[in-house]
Amino acid sequence: MIRKFVLLLAIGGAAAFGAHKLGWVPGLSRLIHPEPAVEVVSPVVASADPEPSAPQPPAVPAPAPVQQKAEHSTRGSVMVLCYHRFENRPKNSMAIQPEEFERQLGELQKAGFSVIPMADFLAWRRGEKDIPEKSCVISIDDGYRSGYEVAWPILKKFGYPFTMFVYTDFMKGQRMAGGQSMSWEELAQMRDAGVDIESHTVSHSDFRAAKRGRTPEQYEKWLRDELAGSKKLIEQKLGILVKCVAYPYGNHNAEARKVAIEAGYEAAFTVYGQRLSYHSPADMLGRYAVEGTKPQIFQSALKMIGGGVSADEGSAVGHTAASSMLTQPMEGEVVTEARPVIKANVATLGAVDPASIEMRISGVGMVPVKFDAENKLVEAVLKEDLREPNYTVILSAKVGGRKIETRWSFSYQKEGAAPPPEPATPVAPTAPAGASVKGKKPKS
Numbered sequence: 001m002i003r004k005f006v007l008l009l010a011i012g013g014a015a016a017f018g019a020h021k022l023g024w025v026p027g028l029s030r031l032i033h034p035e036p037a038v039e040v041v042s043p044v045v046a047s048a049d050p051e052p053s054a055p056q057p058p059a060v061p062a063p064a065p066v067q068q069k070a071e072h073s074t075r076g077s078v079m080v081l082c083y084h085r086f087e088n089r090p091k092n093s094m095a096i097q098p099e100e101f102e103r104q105l106g107e108l109q110k111a112g113f114s115v116i117p118m119a120d121f122l123a124w125r126r127g128e129k130d131i132p133e134k135s136c137v138i139s140i141d142d143g144y145r146s147g148y149e150v151a152w153p154i155l156k157k158f159g160y161p162f163t164m165f166v167y168t169d170f171m172k173g174q175r176m177a178g179g180q181s182m183s184w185e186e187l188a189q190m191r192d193a194g195v196d197i198e199s200h201t202v203s204h205s206d207f208r209a210a211k212r213g214r215t216p217e218q219y220e221k222w223l224r225d226e227l228a229g230s231k232k233l234i235e236q237k238l239g240i241l242v243k244c245v246a247y248p249y250g251n252h253n254a255e256a257r258k259v260a261i262e263a264g265y266e267a268a269f270t271v272y273g274q275r276l277s278y279h280s281p282a283d284m285l286g287r288y289a290v291e292g293t294k295p296q297i298f299q300s301a302l303k304m305i306g307g308g309v310s311a312d313e314g315s316a317v318g319h320t321a322a323s324s325m326l327t328q329p330m331e332g333e334v335v336t337e338a339r340p341v342i343k344a345n346v347a348t349l350g351a352v353d354p355a356s357i358e359m360r361i362s363g364v365g366m367v368p369v370k371f372d373a374e375n376k377l378v379e380a381v382l383k384e385d386l387r388e389p390n391y392t393v394i395l396s397a398k399v400g401g402r403k404i405e406t407r408w409s410f411s412y413q414k415e416g417a418a419p420p421p422e423p424a425t426p427v428a429p430t431a432p433a434g435a436s437v438k439g440k441k442p443k444s
């Protein structure tokens with residue numbers, strides 16, 4: 001309790017924002033009010049809002065706290081981490097060992113990250129408060145009990161706030177519940193302790209795959225049920241305001257993004273790992289899916305935000321799996337756009353020589369690329385529409401004078417056409433743990 005508290009104060013101090021704004025941190029007042037020992041912090045919470053879960057407009061200026069900044073700062077980098085299950089013997093890549101999880105949390109601290117609540121991230125994006133320049137938001141997807149039983153106690157040790165993205169059909173007593181499902185009562189306990197709870201849709205279906213076989217009207221209605229329906233149910237069950245959604249498997253398209261915003265979400269998350277800034281689009285905010293079997297993603301995330309604690313070049317790369325690189329489309333994904341965005345995050349490759357980057361696409365040949373050096377993103381510039389059902393992307397670059405290569409595949413299915421011969425997706429919604437995806441695809 002005390003540690004959490006100290007951490008939040010530390011964050012507040014680092015950002016030098018007005019003391020009154022601390023009142024918005026969900027759970028902070030809840031943490032403080034029931035405790036008798038408030039005098040330590042009473043100057044800070046004196047003006048805390050009595051209803052911390054309702055964000056207040058910043059219009060009412062507080063009585064000039066000493067360190068208040070004159071203006072809201074848009075500076076800052078946020079990395080959002082995404083976890084799923086916590087198991088001593090992970091059955092697949094969606095689980096992480098508790099010791100590894102704890103080690104990663106420790107590494108965040110060492111690398112100088114401030115772990116902030118989702119509410120702070122949102123408030124910053126609304127221009128209502130500042131955040132530390134190197135911030136991290138931790139999220140746990142799906143609603144497995146191990147999040148409650150295993151991860152939560154570890155997070156408590158560090159005093160880190162975090163977000164649970166749950167899909168409502170998976171909650172105990174609901175349609176897709178299983179032995180590992182959390183109950184609404186357990187979620188309520190977490191809520192009471194200040195844990196942020198957000199939506200991961202109703203049925204955890206792949207939004208892109210669901211478009212198949214539905215008319216545009218049917219598809220839109222279906223999206224509304226998934227997005228607005230889950231939001232409403234979680235709000236009713238827990239008496240909270242749900243502001244965020246995480247797309248199942250990170251998959252989205254223009255329709256899904258539109259319906260998400262219409263449904264009232266303030267932020268929608270994917271699993272395309274990237275550094276988030278003040279200006280990142282709210283309907284597709286990337287998170288790093290930190291899989292137990294891919295520690296390099298975690299390292300890459302740390303480096304991306306300039307917080308790397310380990311040496312840069314280390315590993316002897318010659319060939320690297322695209323699945324550890326975070327690609328778009330993802331390995332095995334089916335795209336419907338004739339000119340999809342094709343990009344890869346090359347941070348895991350090390351110090352890439354930008355001039356040496358080459359991308360080839362089967363059936364297309366060499367394609368020009370744009371390289372965003374700051375975010376280590378390589379993006380193809382497609383000059384022609386795709387026509388074939390299956391594509392392989394081969395990306396090569398020089399790292400330390402040595403050429404390395406990586407490749408991944410995706411399928412193209414023209415809108416309304418029959419499914420391609422061997423799509424690697426979609427995953428049946430009844431297998432949220434992703435066992436059937438061969439551990440290839442970063443999911444959420």
Ligand SMILES: [Zn+2]
Pocket residue numbers: 141142200204248249432443444
């Ligand atoms: Zn998920």
